[in-house]
Amino acid sequence: MSNKIVVLFGGNSLEREISLKSGKSILNILKKSGINVIGIDPNTFPLLYLKKFNFKKAFIALHGKGGEDGTIQGILEYLNIPYTGSGVLSSAITINKFLTKIIWKEHGLPIIYPHLLLNKKDFIKKNYLIIEKKILQIKFPIIIKPNCSGSSLGVFKVNHKDDLFHTLEKSFVYDNNILIEKYLKGIEYTIGVLNNKILPPIKIGYSNIFYDYQSKYYSNNTEYFCPSGLNKNKEKELENIILKAWKVLNCKIWGRIDVILDENKNFQLLEINTIPGMTPKSLYPIAARKAGLSFYDLIMKILFLTK
Template structure:
């Protein structure tokens, strides 16, 4: 365990850990935030929890935080809206800025940008109320994935194996979003890559492979059971590992991300080709989360990882608060 000196710990000033919030991922965010809060305190940092769902923006301003660690997931915390507030208040914050947070939160826009940069991502279609669902199923092939483009933690996702099931899958996802994303199903290994830093200094941590019961990495298997198996570093040959990490960093930079993010990847079984699935700009930091797992693989303890992320906090617009 590394210990910050008193001077170094005090240099962070008064730190807010923002967690909870109003999104569908509130419960996970509370777990993440409590973990981060205790980790920072264990390193002597003057850290305080703050739940934007229970306290007002006026109270956030009144706290006079010197910087904040964003441990919110989903809408209102990971989508650029809170980042804009923090820019207005002049409070340096962890993670990506307003634009990158907003773009990464939208899986459809994310895919468009990745494709413009020549990065691999599964074929897709955007579904609306008048979309011919049968034609989409025929074009993309079955099985396929239907999901809301602005949610995380596998919320609202369906694997459709028969065309008649498209309607129910669409209606489930449409309960979260006006537009719905249908995506080609890639049969293969489920991987995720944590990226730290920004621009030319961005670096990928060891790859985590996720092996869920019956291949179903749903909300329950992600957060609340011990049946899902994780391998870090993933058992992948050196050349393929390097290629996946390079693609993850390119995906991170293409969206303008910084600080930290987790890039989800599928490695197709038949040819070992990687496909980018989504970017998480405020990933989970729970006991089951994958970013801390990747950190441990290089000897970076949970608390030290939290400190490193906090150290990267800054304003992205205008001058950083002194």
């Protein structure tokens, strides 16, 4: 009874569908390995009851709000149940793209600049001229993205100011705060971190304008290159950036950081995922496999590192 593990997945965020797939993948592996494991969806189970089951550890496979924002971490801390991944504060900071960028910039790390944060209240007040003036300082094309949402949901590229306001409306469906930044042309890479070491970087090839939700989960034209094709010097440079970006946010155990290599051959940090997808199409397990870790090895290592 005391060795029982709980996998938390599903939840009520916009990334529920992906979380259900991640959780089921993890659950199946743990069941096959003979571990006493139960899968629980916080949508249908009062989380404070977890204490009654004497769970030894919780494997969090919840994506987005409620999973990666410190909420579930706070509940598990209160219940004194050890859990996988980053702590309450790191999770709360890293789900907030704007706040993450401020911290990275403060530590001299490369981020896309200029950028600004737009609140829904200001938008509803119809301060359109003020908003437009601020955004025009960034210069088109721009990328607009929900500040605290993942899986590239509600992310759009805007090429002209005529398309700005109706696109902002679409993005505000996903969050009350929108991050607006300069669109950078370049090559995207995603880098997994496991126990303060980087996994082999993955270069992402996509046919859409940028690496959006469709490209991530449904397109057959998206390609992943691992090894990434970066030369030794560039890979070392990337490793230094990633590990510093990871450590200044005090992240723990496992996660993934996305970057873009711009046309000047400079890396720019995009965002961080403290609970990456673990679906059959997910990138974190692909990188782990390249590092010699099977999906089973990966799950067991994350569990083992959880204290």
